[in-house]
Amino acid sequence: MTATRIQKKICMLGIFGVGKTSMVRRFVFEKFDDSYLSTIGVKVNQKILPPQENSEHKMIQHNLLIWDIEGFDDKTKPLNNYFIGSAGALVVADLTRMESITSLPTIFETFQAVAPEAKLVLVGNKMDLVDKEAPTLVELTQFAAEGDIAFLPTSAKTGENVEAAFQKLGLLLAD
Amino acid sequence: MAKTKPDNGNPDRLAALKDILLKDDQERVDALEAEIRSLRGQLADKQLLVERLADILPQVLDLNVRHSRNEIVDILNPIIAEGIRQQTGNNSDDLAETLAPTIRKSIEYQFENSRDRLTEVMAPIINDGIKHQVSTAKEDIVDALYPIMGRMVSRSVAEAMKKLANNINQKMNSTFRFEAWKRRFRARVMGVNPGEAVLAGALPFEVEEVYLISRQSGLLIAHAVNDLHEDHQTDALVIGSMLTAIKSFVEDAFEEGEEHDGVLNEIGHTKQSLNIDTSKYSYLAVVYNGVPGPDFKDKLQAQHHQIHERYYRQLRDYEGDNSALLEVEADLRQFIKKVYSV
Numbered sequence: 001m002t003a004t005r006i007q008k009k010i011c012m013l014g015i016f017g018v019g020k021t022s023m024v025r026r027f028v029f030e031k032f033d034d035s036y037l038s039t040i041g042v043k044v045n046q047k048i049l050p051p052q053e054n055s056e057h058k059m060i061q062h063n064l065l066i067w068d069i070e071g072f073d074d075k076t077k078p079l080n081n082y083f084i085g086s087a088g089a090l091v092v093a094d095l096t097r098m099e100s101i102t103s104l105p106t107i108f109e110t111f112q113a114v115a116p117e118a119k120l121v122l123v124g125n126k127m128d129l130v131d132k133e134a135p136t137l138v139e140l141t142q143f144a145a146e147g148d149i150a151f152l153p154t155s156a157k158t159g160e161n162v163e164a165a166f167q168k169l170g171l172l173l174a175d
Numbered sequence: 176m177a178k179t180k181p182d183n184g185n186p187d188r189l190a191a192l193k194d195i196l197l198k199d200d201q202e203r204v205d206a207l208e209a210e211i212r213s214l215r216g217q218l219a220d221k222q223l224l225v226e227r228l229a230d231i232l233p234q235v236l237d238l239n240v241r242h243s244r245n246e247i248v249d250i251l252n253p254i255i256a257e258g259i260r261q262q263t264g265n266n267s268d269d270l271a272e273t274l275a276p277t278i279r280k281s282i283e284y285q286f287e288n289s290r291d292r293l294t295e296v297m298a299p300i301i302n303d304g305i306k307h308q309v310s311t312a313k314e315d316i317v318d319a320l321y322p323i324m325g326r327m328v329s330r331s332v333a334e335a336m337k338k339l340a341n342n343i344n345q346k347m348n349s350t351f352r353f354e355a356w357k358r359r360f361r362a363r364v365m366g367v368n369p370g371e372a373v374l375a376g377a378l379p380f381e382v383e384e385v386y387l388i389s390r391q392s393g394l395l396i397a398h399a400v401n402d403l404h405e406d407h408q409t410d411a412l413v414i415g416s417m418l419t420a421i422k423s424f425v426e427d428a429f430e431e432g433e434e435h436d437g438v439l440n441e442i443g444h445t446k447q448s449l450n451i452d453t454s455k456y457s458y459l460a461v462v463y464n465g466v467p468g469p470d471f472k473d474k475l476q477a478q479h480h481q482i483h484e485r486y487y488r489q490l491r492d493y494e495g496d497n498s499a500l501l502e503v504e505a506d507l508r509q510f511i512k513k514v515y516s517v
Contacts (some may be wrong), residue, residue: 007412007495009392040424044393044416063495065394065416081423085392087495 003051003059008173009085010064011118013107014092018100019125022156023092024068027166041070042082045079049167055175062170074093083114088121088169093152095124095136104143119172120149123165127153275362358442380465382514383447385507386415389493390457393419396493396500399507422451452479456490471514478510 012020021037028047037043044067051061067086069078083089089111094100104122111118124140137153144151152169154161194201217223240247262270271342285293309316383404387397395415425439442449450467452459459479482503483490489499 004496004498007394007497009394009416009495031193040421042420042424044413044420046410046413046416065392065412067416067420077428081427082420084423085389087392093434136513 003061005061005063007065007152008087010066010169011083011086011089011111012066012068012092013089013111014071014094015107016073016105017101018071018092018094018097018154018174020071020090020092021068021172023090023123023125023154023162023165024066026156026162027158028066037068039068043068047166049170052167052170052174054171058174060174062173064166064170072103072110077110080114083111086111086118088113088173089115090117090165090169091120091122091149093122093124093136093140095126095130095134095140098136098139101136101143108121108147114174119169121165121169121172122149122151123129123161124151124153125156127160128155128158141158199259380463380467382461382511383462384409384411384462385511386411386418386460386462387503387507388415388419388458388460389490390419390453390455392493392495394493394495396490396497397459397503397507399504399511401511418449422458450475454479454483456493457483467514474510474514478506482506 014020014023021043024045028045044065047064047066049062049064051059054060067082069082070076072078091104091107091111092100093104108120120143122140124137127137130137140153141151143149150172152161152165153170154165156162195459196327202472216350217227247406259270260385381401381403385399386395388394393416395412398411398415400409421442422439429437438451438453440451440453442451447462447464450461450463450472459475459482461475486500493500
């Protein structure tokens with residue numbers, strides 16, 4: 001069965017230093033350098049996912065345009081315009097920093113105000129640096145369960161679950 | 176033998192004896208006295224003295240400088256300094272006149288022999304001087320540069336106009352050639368004035384690429400490349416998205432107050448330019464180089480309008496599936512030919 005190729009815009013969200021860019025770098029071959037992030041606050045990369053079957057048994061191949069958006073912090077927020085037209089987002093938290101988890105409600109709220117229909121996957125990055133009982137991991141798992149959000153712990157350093165996180169988002173987009 | 180007794184009482188005899196005994200000495204004394212008189216005479220004659228000393232002074236000075244250089248410098252320094260001070264105060268014009276050739280020669284010498292070092296030393300001074308002049312006497316600088324810049328600009332414009340005139344002449348001269356006939360025929364087919372076609376052909380202009388992009392998501396709906404650049408590889412999907420990001424950034428940065436309807440229409444680059452026509456659901460971005468014709472923007476707008484009319488529903492509901500919009504690419508190719516291939 002030939003897969004239908006569909007483009008989707010997705011965003012990488014999270015506070016500064018959680019590993020958004022490192023995850024993208026693990027996942028795609030980059031065309032543009034990081035200077036775009038510090039100038040206009042965004043850098044776009046492309047990744048074609050393997051064909052996936054959706055719940056209607058239709059083969060879909062997603063061509064993801066990944067908008068790696070500068071981090072949220074107390075003083076700066078990314079341009080809301082960058083979220084417009086997003087079909088999904090990968091929200092990244094840092095398992096070694098609790099503040100990256102406490103900031104999640106603001107990030108979700110800001111993003112969903114612009115793209116209410118977007119599919120979301122939450123990832124706890126830097127899993128290689130914490131153990132399974134780490135309070136951050138427990139907190140994040142609970143946060144995802146309460147919000148009914150797909151969740152995966154990842155490591156941009158080792159590559160563990162990075163591809164899986166994007167594919168999980170791809171599956172959500174296909175339905 | 177009996178001893179002779181001296182006769183002290185006879186002065187003549189004593190004098191005669193003296194003459195006999197001291198004759199040689201007396202002659203020497205006379206000669207010396209004559210020489211002393213002559214020398215006194217010479218010392219009294221200042222002119223003569225100067226002439227004599229002038230012959231030997233250089234040798235004396237040279238010897239002294241060699242053996243007691245430091246002492247001489249110590250002695251002369253305050254005298255020279257005082258002399259210069261006096262001259263500067265009393266006779267500065269004379270001093271300037273005297274020193275000018277020496278200073279000029281010294282500078283010339285430095286230019287010839289230590290050009291790099293001189294440049295190194297002078298550069299910061301000149302730089303500061305220019306900065307100072309620009310900040311304090313901007314108008315004067317403009318006045319000074321205006322004739323030069325004006326001439327440069329007018330020469331450059333004249334050169335460009337000459338080239339343009341030559342191009343037009345060449346094309347007009349080839350009226351009876353097959354190429355010209357073909358151009359006129361194509362102009363007629365495209366509905367363009369043949370004169371306009373000649374002018375368009377003379378002006379360097381070509382559309383390289385056209386992007387139709389979803390205004391909301393920045394996803395690429397269609398993309399066409401000029402046949403002349405078929406080998407030109409672009410990552411059109413990523414470029415489409417980055418262009419959208421840049422467009423959003425600029426529009427947001429220049430947003431004024433409550434007005435949210437400002438759109439980015441043009442982006443200039445060294446060689447290429449980008450013209451953007453924005454509508455409700457999409458924008459059409461054209462990458463070109465050279466000078467577009469006066470109705471280029473109208474043509475771009477008309478093309479976009481036509482796409483919007485024909486594919487309104489698909490554009491409105493667009494969510495990344497291009498299968499219902501594949502024919503747009505052909506329209507874009509046609510557009511490239513229409514604005515360029517006349």
